[in-house]
Amino acid sequence: MKAVKPGAEPAAEPAAGAGAGAGATAVNSPGSRAWRAFFRNRLAIIGSVMLILILAAVIVGPMLVPRDLALRPAPRNMLQAPSSQHILGTDEVGRDVAARLLYAGRVSIPVSLSAMVVALLAASLIGITSGYFGGWLDTLFMRTADALLSIPTIFLLLTIAAVMRPNVTVLVLVIGLLSWMDLARIVRVQTIALSKREQIEGVRALGAKNWRILLRHILPNVQGPLLVAAPLVAGRALLTESALSYLGLGIQAPTPTWGNMLNQAQQFALSTPLLAVAPGLAIMVTVIAIIFIGDGLRDAFDPRRAG
Amino acid sequence: MLIFVLRRLLSIVPLLFIISLVTFILLQYMGNPLSFYLQGNVTAADLERLTKQFGLDRPVIVRFGEWLLNIATGDFGASLVSGRKVTELIAYHFPNTLLLMGTAFAITIVLGIPLGVISAVRRNKGADYAITTMSIISFSAPTFWTGILAIVVFSLWTRQRGLPYLPSGGMYDFIDGPTVASIARHLILPASILAFSMLARYIRYVRSSLIDVLSQDYIRTARAKGVPERRVLYKHGMKNSLLPVVTIIAVDMPQLMGGSLITEQVFSWPGMGRLMVDHAGRADFPVLMGILVFVAVIVTVLTVVADVVYTLIDPRVEYQ
Numbered sequence: 001m002k003a004v005k006p007g008a009e010p011a012a013e014p015a016a017g018a019g020a021g022a023g024a025t026a027v028n029s030p031g032s033r034a035w036r037a038f039f040r041n042r043l044a045i046i047g048s049v050m051l052i053l054i055l056a057a058v059i060v061g062p063m064l065v066p067r068d069l070a071l072r073p074a075p076r077n078m079l080q081a082p083s084s085q086h087i088l089g090t091d092e093v094g095r096d097v098a099a100r101l102l103y104a105g106r107v108s109i110p111v112s113l114s115a116m117v118v119a120l121l122a123a124s125l126i127g128i129t130s131g132y133f134g135g136w137l138d139t140l141f142m143r144t145a146d147a148l149l150s151i152p153t154i155f156l157l158l159t160i161a162a163v164m165r166p167n168v169t170v171l172v173l174v175i176g177l178l179s180w181m182d183l184a185r186i187v188r189v190q191t192i193a194l195s196k197r198e199q200i201e202g203v204r205a206l207g208a209k210n211w212r213i214l215l216r217h218i219l220p221n222v223q224g225p226l227l228v229a230a231p232l233v234a235g236r237a238l239l240t241e242s243a244l245s246y247l248g249l250g251i252q253a254p255t256p257t258w259g260n261m262l263n264q265a266q267q268f269a270l271s272t273p274l275l276a277v278a279p280g281l282a283i284m285v286t287v288i289a290i291i292f293i294g295d296g297l298r299d300a301f302d303p304r305r306a307g
Numbered sequence: 308m309l310i311f312v313l314r315r316l317l318s319i320v321p322l323l324f325i326i327s328l329v330t331f332i333l334l335q336y337m338g339n340p341l342s343f344y345l346q347g348n349v350t351a352a353d354l355e356r357l358t359k360q361f362g363l364d365r366p367v368i369v370r371f372g373e374w375l376l377n378i379a380t381g382d383f384g385a386s387l388v389s390g391r392k393v394t395e396l397i398a399y400h401f402p403n404t405l406l407l408m409g410t411a412f413a414i415t416i417v418l419g420i421p422l423g424v425i426s427a428v429r430r431n432k433g434a435d436y437a438i439t440t441m442s443i444i445s446f447s448a449p450t451f452w453t454g455i456l457a458i459v460v461f462s463l464w465t466r467q468r469g470l471p472y473l474p475s476g477g478m479y480d481f482i483d484g485p486t487v488a489s490i491a492r493h494l495i496l497p498a499s500i501l502a503f504s505m506l507a508r509y510i511r512y513v514r515s516s517l518i519d520v521l522s523q524d525y526i527r528t529a530r531a532k533g534v535p536e537r538r539v540l541y542k543h544g545m546k547n548s549l550l551p552v553v554t555i556i557a558v559d560m561p562q563l564m565g566g567s568l569i570t571e572q573v574f575s576w577p578g579m580g581r582l583m584v585d586h587a588g589r590a591d592f593p594v595l596m597g598i599l600v601f602v603a604v605i606v607t608v609l610t611v612v613a614d615v616v617y618t619l620i621d622p623r624v625e626y627q
């Protein structure tokens with residue numbers, strides 16, 4: 001939550017500002033420009049509101065809903081249609097689907113956000129060292145990035161999942177450490193461009209140590225691309241985690257996640273469609289909210305994309 | 308050109324080396340390759356015999372060297388589970404994956420390009436919003452979920468209602484055998500679902516590429532000369548805007564393969580992905596390593612092919 005929210009709010013204002021400014025010099029009418037800027041802007045707001053609501057639901061929800069409802073099998077209630085008692089019905093062993101959704105979100109969302117943090121840390125660390133020091137370190141990192149990019153992530157994840165039955169921590173680390181490659185390349189290029197500037201040369205002439213240059217002068221200047229890419233990384237992490245859990249090789253059965261809720265749903269989907277529809281819808285809506293925020297950030301931080 | 312292709316192909320050698328070393332070590336220290344045999348009444352003596360039989364008692368480095376040498380000669384070893392040769396397993400499953408991927412890819416191109424063009428030409432009109440909404444869903448909905456929903460609607464529900472229905476899984480009916488008609492019928496749902504998951508990227512890309520081209524000076528010149536709008540669009544605009552699409556095909560290969568893995572799982576399609584998932588559950592390490600190496604090679608080769616095609620259709624691009 002901390003990672004996404006602060007970025008999402010400033011997004012609204014610069015986007016509106018850029019839209020109004022561009023409207024004056026635009027080829028097409030200022031009205032349609034402003035309307036488009038407004039629309040783009042509105043999507044970012046809708047995305048932020050959606051994400052805040054989802055976060056609130058999965059944080060507050062499990063406090064209000066008894067744990068047993070989501071986790072303890074109650075065979076007498078199995079595969080019930082929605083009712084006032086179970087608003088989304090029950091699953092094949094009688095657990096409440098709505099309660100499970102909340103408890104599952106409390107696992108799925110933190111996993112994807114933490115994986116995003118891991119990926120951003122790895123990408124900035126690797127990108128900056130690669131770009132600043134160059135040489136064999138650069139070659140090693142970039143060849144590794146090429147290697148990881150040429151194999152579909154899910155294949156690597158399955159191999160790793162096969163050898164070490166992942167718990168939540170391992171899954172976060174693995175997904176994060178398989179998502180840094182594109183971003184590290186961007187950070188690297190940016191760092192190379194920055195370190196050739198006179199400003200950095202001057203700092204070096206003043207006797208600044210390498211780590212100080214990296215931390216104080218380069219890192220703050222590569223934050224833009226990192227911020228813009230962050231939501232996309234989180235969205236992809238959510239999709240990856242749920243795919244892995246669906247395949248039965250991610251987070252394991254007693255702990256519900258949106259992915260592993262769909263694991264068994266296929267068999268019962270005809271009689272109780274909500275069982276299959278609800279978890280997927282939860283994933284999709286969350287990813288859409290994240291994408292909207294990401295688009296807003298991109299429009300706000302990358303002026304070339306504004307038109 | 309030839310040198311470029313060779314260099315690109317050779318560049319996967321160090322890449323494969325890194326991947327194999329890391330996974331090899333992981334597999335050695337994290338999992339027990341004999342876990343499959345740890346069931347029923349297996350004695351310690353049995354385990355020791357198996358360890359010897361599979362050569363697991365020798366140092367990791369020795370085994371890694373041996374494995375690399377074997378791979379270089381095309382020998383990927385045999386499955387710990389079934390004893391079948393890995394090359395044999397891959398040779399059986401890969402054509403099925405290729406069929407699924409190829410069909411999905413064809414559907415993606417056939418639908419993605421026109422939808423992208425419509426979206427660009429009718430920019431910010433109703434059609435554009437409808438197409439954009441669809442591509443947001445295509446990007447955000449997990450493939451396994453859309454797959455399950457498609458099975459429910461087009462297979463189970465239609466069957467229950469006595470309507471014509473599509474098969475919910477497998478590659479052919481056992482009664483008919485692997486006939487073309489039967490395979491085609493089984494291919495419709497998985498290929499469409501895989502295509503749907505890829506569609507968003509192509510629509511968005513064609514749209515922004517065409518919008519970009521249509522705002523350039525030579526398009527304005529063409530319009531000023533009085534060239535009919537249709538001709539401006541199809542002759543002047545499309546030609547240049549579709550060229551860069553070839554480059555995202557290359558970038559997308561790993562994704563297409565990853566999507567295929569999940570689709571195969573949902574629809575029980577007997578391809579590489581299903582092979583991988585089946586054997587991942589049992590830590591069958593020769594098969595997993597073999598698939599990883601094979602997939603890396605295939606993805607690189609397909610990427611190089613896409614790059615070469617790009618130079619062929621766009622003479623301005625040259626590789627050294």
